[in-house]
Amino acid sequence: MSTKDKVVSRAVLIPFVLITFCFALWGFANDITNPMVEAFSRIFNMGASGGTWVQVVFYGGYGAMAFPAALFIRKYTYKAGILVGLGLYATGGLLFLPASALGMYYPFLIAYFVMTCGLSFLETSANPYILSMGADSTATRRLNLAQAFNPMGSLTGMFIATTVIQARLDPRGAEARTALSPAEFEAVKMSDLSILSTPYIAIGLVIIAMFIIIALVKMPKNEDADHSLNLFGTLAKLFKIRKYREGVIAQMFYVGAQIMCWTFIVQYGQRIFVKGGLTPHDLESGWLSIVNSLGFLSDSVRDIIVSGKGANGLTEGAAAHIAQLYNILAMFFFLVARFVCTFMLKYIKPGRLLQYLAIGGVVLATGTIMLQGISGLYCLIGVSACMSLMFPTIYGIALEGMGDDAKFGAAGLIMSIVGGTFLPKIQAAIIDMETVFDMPAVNFSFILPLICFVLIAFYGYRTVKIHMA
Known part of the structure; x- marks a missing residue:
């Protein structure tokens, strides 16, 4: 097979792998965040409408930065766009640390918005960058290969949301939380926010490492940059x-x-x-039996079902x-x-x-x-x-x-x-x-x-x- 026919040539293999990893990184961010609508609604004891402000700012960041990102990579390079995206992504993740300490809802929304401004830069830069890493005849196959890693990140995000966040949050709902004293409610809220924030802070650190690696690796240049484009x-x-x-x-x-x-x-x-x-029988058949055998079901929820306390x-x-x-x-x-x-x-x-x-x-x-x-x-x-x-x-x-x-x-x-x-x-x-x-x-x-x-x-x-x- 000639170099021209290869989906990815040896000369750009390392850059291709690094940029492809970015597809998984934004998939992770998207699908660890969707379940947080319910989590924030419960933590701050507000309805579903209040929780969906997470989605408003999260996907609003995509819309706000799509064309600025396109202008940026047109003027500079795809690599520069990737680095800006990673920088904003990492900043958004690390902003969960002060947001958690403050114990207020709106600092989290700011963190999400900054994060998704970075994700918008990443998506706008990475898709055409992958297309440019080889012959036009293999461009679609190359992009499909890279995109295959996005759902892997999504599944990882869902798994972390389920096992690291939701399984550890206080299980009390709105009525039970309303019955708590102000001091008790504050203690439960701060504990839950600390649990929720930890994976975002951790991914922020991972993104910093990714930023450094990509910054140091020689990447293919954006040969078709056009500074005079009439937007x-x-x-x-x-x-x-x-x-x-x-x-x-x-x-x-x-x-x-x-x-x-x-x-x-x-x-x-x-x-x-x-x-x-749910009854103990539900753990022996269907989807729940599979997740239970794989250890995805939290101990506290399993105990409720096995004891029969959750039957009603x-x-x-x-x-x-x-x-x-x-x-x-x-x-x-x-x-x-x-x-x-x-x-x-x-x-x-x-x-x-x-x-x-x-x-x-x-x-x-x-x-x-x-x-x-x-x-x-x-x-x-x-x-x-x-x-x-x-x-x-x-x-x-x-x-x-x-x-x-x-x-x-x-x-x-x-x-x-x-x-x-x-x-x-x-x-x-x-x-x-x-x-x-x-x-x-x-x-x-x-x-x-x-x-x-x-x-x-x-x-x-x-x-x-x-x-x-």
Whole structure:
């Protein structure tokens, strides 16, 4: 095989490995944070709406920095963009130390915003950087290889959120915490914040080490830097292209649907397990038997179930821990479906596959709304399989044939991650209503992801019939 045909040549192998590791690092940050909506809501004894400010600032940072990051790497280099991203990521993680000491909510939001400004720099820089590390003929395969490490980071983040944070937080819910004296509540709150902050501080230290390594390693240069680029002219030209304009909108609703499904699966499962409880028999069959045998179930929650004390309903904390384990199952289906759907692209056009996946999402979201027991939770888990290839498929459809304009087009698609700010906020407001149309509000709230999937299916349909006909 000639050097030109190789996915990654020996000359850039080390830089490729280092930048690929960054894909896992931002996956970790994304999926350790989603469950923290419920955690902050419980720690500060506020509703789901209060907790979702975490998502607003987290994904708001992506939107705020996407185009500044694109301008920066255009003027300087991809390596410089990576270093700025890592620097902001590390700073955000280390800001959890003073935030924890202060014991207030808003310093944590500042830390999240700084962190995700860094993640926006990383994503905007790393994706085109990987594409540039070799021949154009192998660029897509090279990026797919790098992207395979992102879900690995996501799974690690979910695992840490479940076993290191949620399993160790005080299990008392809102009613029990309200009954505490001010001094007792403050002591529980500060203990929980210390537990929550530790993994973020640790990842901040890891990022510093990564920053130093990349700074010292010789990296490929950004050969196509163009200091005279007309940003506003390029954007105006891009948004005149219907396929791209609609792709940005579809991506915004996809990201919103993903964040809603992976964030509020905790509240969805929490309602089921608080209401119905779990018995020792549940530890001997199904998904819980697997996580229990692997040691993922915390000792305190296992003791509650084994003793029979949780048969009539778990505490909110214990139920949240169990629900997050089902979120890990959802991510597993997401990973498996990604490989399956990638294989299916050999036989099905991207727009058509996107349409099929979105229709599947509509059907399963309907089941999530209408079914109020464990069957509804499994429908919600199945939604993750339908979401598996949506982001890269929309990304590829929207940017196909853009040439050099694709670099700023990519920034627009990263900016569309702001869908993760306002849509979860709306869903949280619905959840706080408790009951809607005589059904649990948390069930009804998944009408928002359902609407998102309808819009995505429409984009897939237009891709087949109009954009790529």
